[in-house]
Amino acid sequence: MYNSKIIGLGKYLPDNIVSNADLEKIMDTTDAWIQERTGIRERRHIVKGSDDTTFTMGVKASKIAIERSGITSKEIDLILFATLSPDYYFPGSGVLVQDALDIPDCPAMDIRMQCSGFIYAVATADQFIKTGMYKNVLVIGSEYHSGGLEMNTRGRNISVIFGDGAGAIVMTRSENKNKGILHSQLHSEGKYAEELSLIGPNTRRWVPEILGENDPDDVSYFPHMNGQFVFKNAVIRFSEVIYAGLKKTGWQPSDIDMLIPHQANLRISQFVQKKFGLRDDQVFNNIQVYGNTTAASIPIALTEAWEEGKIKEDSKVILAAFGSGFTWGSISIKW
Numbered sequence: 001m002y003n004s005k006i007i008g009l010g011k012y013l014p015d016n017i018v019s020n021a022d023l024e025k026i027m028d029t030t031d032a033w034i035q036e037r038t039g040i041r042e043r044r045h046i047v048k049g050s051d052d053t054t055f056t057m058g059v060k061a062s063k064i065a066i067e068r069s070g071i072t073s074k075e076i077d078l079i080l081f082a083t084l085s086p087d088y089y090f091p092g093s094g095v096l097v098q099d100a101l102d103i104p105d106c107p108a109m110d111i112r113m114q115c116s117g118f119i120y121a122v123a124t125a126d127q128f129i130k131t132g133m134y135k136n137v138l139v140i141g142s143e144y145h146s147g148g149l150e151m152n153t154r155g156r157n158i159s160v161i162f163g164d165g166a167g168a169i170v171m172t173r174s175e176n177k178n179k180g181i182l183h184s185q186l187h188s189e190g191k192y193a194e195e196l197s198l199i200g201p202n203t204r205r206w207v208p209e210i211l212g213e214n215d216p217d218d219v220s221y222f223p224h225m226n227g228q229f230v231f232k233n234a235v236i237r238f239s240e241v242i243y244a245g246l247k248k249t250g251w252q253p254s255d256i257d258m259l260i261p262h263q264a265n266l267r268i269s270q271f272v273q274k275k276f277g278l279r280d281d282q283v284f285n286n287i288q289v290y291g292n293t294t295a296a297s298i299p300i301a302l303t304e305a306w307e308e309g310k311i312k313e314d315s316k317v318i319l320a321a322f323g324s325g326f327t328w329g330s331i332s333i334k335w
């Protein structure tokens with residue numbers, strides 16, 4: 001059995017900044033409400049007509065991660081693409097990355113686990129590397145939310161939160177059992193599937209415009225969130241998986257160099273920080289400027305923390321996520 005480690009990181013955010021003041025002009029919301037309830041000041045949205053899509057943002061982040069990894073794209077053995085906003089209903093976006101990076105015959109798999117998608121993808125890559133089946137795995141989280149949000153007062157509880165962007169990492173085989181990915185933990189609870197979901201289109205109901213059933217009251221084609229219920233579950237599940245990571249690694253909360261929570265809501269991160277008694281410099285947050293980018297939030301934050309020198313050789317890092325499914329999980333890394 002081998003171990004796996006991260007050797008390259010990259011991120012890509014579209015240029016277009018959408019501030020809370022911009023949203024005040026198109027829906028009944030305020031900068032004060034958004035900042036107080038979520039911590040978000042601004043987010044990035046792809047501009048209509050731009051070349052950016054879910055997979056192209058993933059490719060841009062991947063090229064940076066590969067460049068920094070010291071290997072070439074031809075050496076990638078597997079692509080894992082975490083997203084809830086794939087370019088097509090099918091096939092997944094991973095195959096589009098395979099084509100864009102021109103890695104002949106490289107297997108590509110989409111991971112559809114929403115906010116926990118990147119955690120699931122890293123855990124999956126880790127297992128393929130540990131068994132020796134693949135040596136180098138490209139793991140991407142990318143989301144194009146803005147094209148599918150209801151940008152009006154009816155959709156405001158969701159549309160002010162989500163932003164677009166992508167992050168990517170390159171993972172490789174390591175002989176050192178004491179470093180790299182030390183522990184991963186994954187969970188789901190499908191009975192709450194509809195508490196945070198986008199129900200249509202599905203195999204029983206395709207897009208109403210195509211069917212000629214354009215009903216202005218039909219919101220099933222927009223994301224739905226039972227915000228308070230999701231919030232309550234999030235703080236419990238985040239805490240459980242972080243605790244599991246600490247128990248498995250034998251670390252104390254004071255040993256953590258960087259906790260990177262999925263950027264769901266600044267209040268959730270602050271709750272978790274307080275629960276484990278962590279200092280500000282032990283927790284990374286950037287939801288203030290990017291909003292919630294779902295599967296992309298952890299790889300974007302991880303890349304930024306690394307770029308800012310907050311993660312270095314021997315750093316003890318925990319990644320944790322909770323979201324739609326419900327799904328949740330954590331990854332513990334000795335860098």
Ligand code: UT7
Nearest residue numbers: 029030033037115156157160227228230231234264265323
């Ligand atoms: O990433 C996946 C995991 N996601 C999460 O973990 C998110 C969890 N949930 C949350 O972050 C929060 O529940 C929200 C940010 C979504 C909402 O915050 P909240 O404090 O739970 O507010 P609420 O939904 O209870 O709504 C309070 C009030 C309501 O008005 P009334 O009924 O009290 O008159 C809403 O209609 O705020 C209203 N409201 C807004 N007002 C201004 C909802 N959205 C907005 C808005 N601007 N954008």
